Amino acid sequence: MSLQMVSTVNNSSLLQPGFSLLNFDEHVFFFGQKGWPKRSCPTGVFLLDIKQNELKMKPAFFSKDSCYLPPLRYPALCTLRSDARADEYRYIIHGGKTPNNDLSDKIYFMSLINKTNKKMTFQCIEKDLGGDVPEARYGHTINVVHSRGKRMSVLFGGRSYTPLAQRTTENWNSVVDCLPSVFLIDFEFGCCTSYILPELQDGLSFHVSIARGDTIYILGGHSLQNNTRSPNLYKLKIDLPLGSPAVTCTILPGGISVSSAIVTQISDTEFVLVGGYHSDSQKRLACNTIVLEDSKIEIVESVSPEWTPDIKHCRMWFGCDMGKGSVLLGIPGANKQIIPDANYFYILRCKGAEEDKEEELITQICSQTSSEDPGDSTPFEDSEEFCFSAEANSFDADNADTYNEDDEEDESETGYWITCCASCSIDINTWVPFYSTELNKPAMILCSSGAGHWVHAQCMDLSETMLLRLSEANVKYFCNKHVDLNKGLQTPQKLMCLKKPPMKPLHKKKTMKLSTSTKKSFLRRLFE
Secondary structure (H helix, E strand, C coil): CEEEEEEECCCCCCCCCCCEEEEECCEEEEECCCCCCCCCCCCCEEEEEEECCEEEEEECEECCCCCCCCCCECCEEEEEECCCCCCCEEEEEECCECCCCCECCCEEEEEEEEECCCCEEEEEEEECCEECCCCCCECCEEEEEEECCEEEEEEECCEEECCHHHCCCCCCCCEEECCCEEEEEECCCCEEEEEECCCCCCCCECCEEEEECCEEEEECCEECCCCEECCCEEEEEEECCCCCCEEEEEEECCCCCCECCEEEECCCCEEEEECCEEECCEECCCEEEEEEECCEEEEEEECCCCCCHHHHHCCCCEEEEEECCEEEEEEECCCCCCCCCCEEEEEEECCCHHHCCCCCCCCEEEECCCCCCCCCCCCCCCCCCCCCCCCCCCCCCCHHHCCCHHHCCCCHHHCCCCCCCCCCCCCCCCCCCCCCCCCCCCCEEEECCCCCEEEECCCCCCCHHHHHHHHHCCCCCCCCCCHHHHHHHCCCCCCCCCCCCCCCCCCCCCCCCCCHHHHHHHHHHHHC
């Protein structure tokens, strides 16, 4: 095994835990960026170009008849072929998190329909299902099995939010294990059926699943209910006769207690298991070789690479299969770099260069490599690591199409762990939730002064009631530093002048005209 460091060029903020990689025609495409797509690449899908140990990203395009595909993080993916040895295939994408942290229950088909040196065009179709439709989830796996000339997709595991009826203020954003049901999905007829097997008692997420023929092997995984990593090795066998399918499960010895592990294929029957966690506070630095032969599986420990000191001592790590025996690993660089979202990346090659040749990958691999975003979790927790499945070779696409992150808005200033003010006391290493709505990140609010900047609600001494009121109302907020300045700049509101109706003139009293003799008579009587 060899380990080599690679550098990212002007795009490190997009390379965050939770994304996936798709392989089409010896090219690798990035999917599931952090945040919503920008105008530089509205599809959110990029071609990854690795040249001279530098990683660049180039925008990809969708056809006009494609549906909208949001940037989903931590979905389940696998390839779907017409038969086990077909050359053409498309990707199945199910579930995952949107940039708003909403969970998706949709299924998409994604295929490459046009490729030139400067432009890659995809078609994305949303598939409707009937029957026992799986609920929205993330951290699960999906595989395709072939039996008796038929094919079927198998979905298992994952996590979801607490059901609405069971949510309270304290656990509103809490996640739970999905029920350990096995879903068989027939995309030809658009129907789905769930199976409950007695051998599967606890829900699992961020496990490894390997499919071969009519059999799926499930290894490792993390259970939230009892906070354990199962040492069991499950063997799911799917029989597809003319009638109803038959699903059986067998617990095999020789499993590994690990979560967030990565699997890469080095030959037709051999795979390498890398990375993951033994527990919440212990990374797994060992490597294993998995051999599949004649409906049997064998797991043996293999020689580990010379890990660098940075990898050995980092709080967490993440990565995914790059194909053809290579794995891309990432470690956080927040403690060493000014930009908190920046990471360091390494390519681990699990076989020699002489063995790196074209191979027909009959076996389907689906590896979920994480559980919580570094900003959403504590160290060594099953951190929702991104799925990186690329090849470390050069591409022929023109460098003029390279994605330039400088064209995007700078989002580094909106990080959760910034120093928002002179008295800011929020520290990533010591912070604990203050509001009931907080889970793994401090609550923040936008100050509308000038171009706007983010501040911690706790540092502004906002009560929970006021914070909720501000989040629901469409009003501008000014932080403690700028609130007085804003008051001084305010001008009195212009009052509307009310039109007064004209007053009616008073009626003149009627007077009587007296004659001269009458007046004299009246005066004479007055002075007598």
